[in-house]
C-alpha cells in the first residue's frame with residue numbers, strides 16, 4: 512500500500528487550501544494520506560517516524576515570506592532523516608509579489624536529504640498582509656483556474672508515485688528567477704526582513720486576555736503574562752493583528768501597500784500559478 516503525507520504551514524489558510532486539493536487527489540487514487548498543519552501544535556514527528564520506516568511520499572507546503580519558505584517548514588525538513596527512498600514534491604502559496612526562491616530552498620533541502628524531487632508547484636494567493644487594502648495583491652486568488660492547475664499537478668504527482676520508476680526533475684528547474692534576482696534573494700531572510708516590518712503594538716486597555724492571539728499564532732510566539740507578549744519566534748504573519756476581537760493588537764500595515772505593489776511590478780513574475788513535473 513502506497514502512503515503519502517502532506518505537511519504544510521498556513522497562517523492565513525491558502526497553503527492549507529492547496530494542501531486539501533492535493534489530499535483529495537491522493538485519496539481519489541486510494542493512497543493513504545497523513546495531513547499535518549504545522550501551525551496547530553503538531554511538529555510533524557509522526558510523519559518523520561513514517562518516513563524512517565520507508566515507503567513514503569511527501570508533499571511539503573509553505574507560504575512565501577520574504578522570498579523564502581517560512582521557518583516552521585524548514586525546521587520540519589531539517590528534522591527529516593536522510594534516505595534515498597522518499598519521493599518529494601514541494602508547493603508554495605505566494606502573494607503576487609514574487610514567489611522568490613522558496614521552492615528552490617525547499618527542493619534543495621529535500622534533495623540534500625537524498626530524496627527524489629518528482630515535482631513542485633506554486634499558486635497565486637491574496638497577499639496575507641493586505642487584508643485591509645481595497646485592492647490587495649493577488650485579490651481573488653487562488654481562483655478556480657489556480658485550483659484546477661493544482662489538481663492537475665497533484666494528479667500527475669500521484670501517477671509518478673504509482674509508477675515503478677518515477678522520473679525526477681532537476682533542482683535547477685526550481686531556480687526559475689533570473690540569476691541576479693536569485694542571488695539577491697539568497698541574501699534575504701525573514702529575520703532580516705523583520706526589521707523592516709511594521710511593529711506590533713498592544714493596547715492593554717482594550718485587551719480582554721481572551722487568548723485568541725495565542726491560540727491563532729502558528730509558532731506559539733505569544734504568551735499572556737498577563738497581557739500578550741511576542742517572542743522572537745514571531746514570523747510576522749500578523750494573524751494576531753487580523754484576528755484580535757478587540758483590535759487591541761495593531762500594526763501599521765497600510766504603509767506596506769505601496770512598497771509591495773512597486774516590488775510586484777518590478778518583479779513582474781508570470782505565470783502566477785504553475786507546476787514543474
Ligand SMILES: Cc1cc2nc3c(=O)[nH]c(=O)nc-3n(C[C@H](O)[C@H](O)[C@H](O)COP(=O)(O)O)c2cc1C
Pocket residue numbers: 520521522523524525526527573574575576577578579604605606607608609610611635636637638639640746747748749
Ligand atoms: C511576512 C510576510 C511576508 C510575505 N512575503 C511575500 C513575498 O516575498 N512574496 C509574495 O508574493 N508574497 C508574500 N507574502 C504573502 C504570502 O506569501 C501569501 O499571502 C500566502 O498565500 C500566505 O499563505 P497562507 O495563506 O497559507 O498563510 C508575505 C506575507 C507575509 C505575512
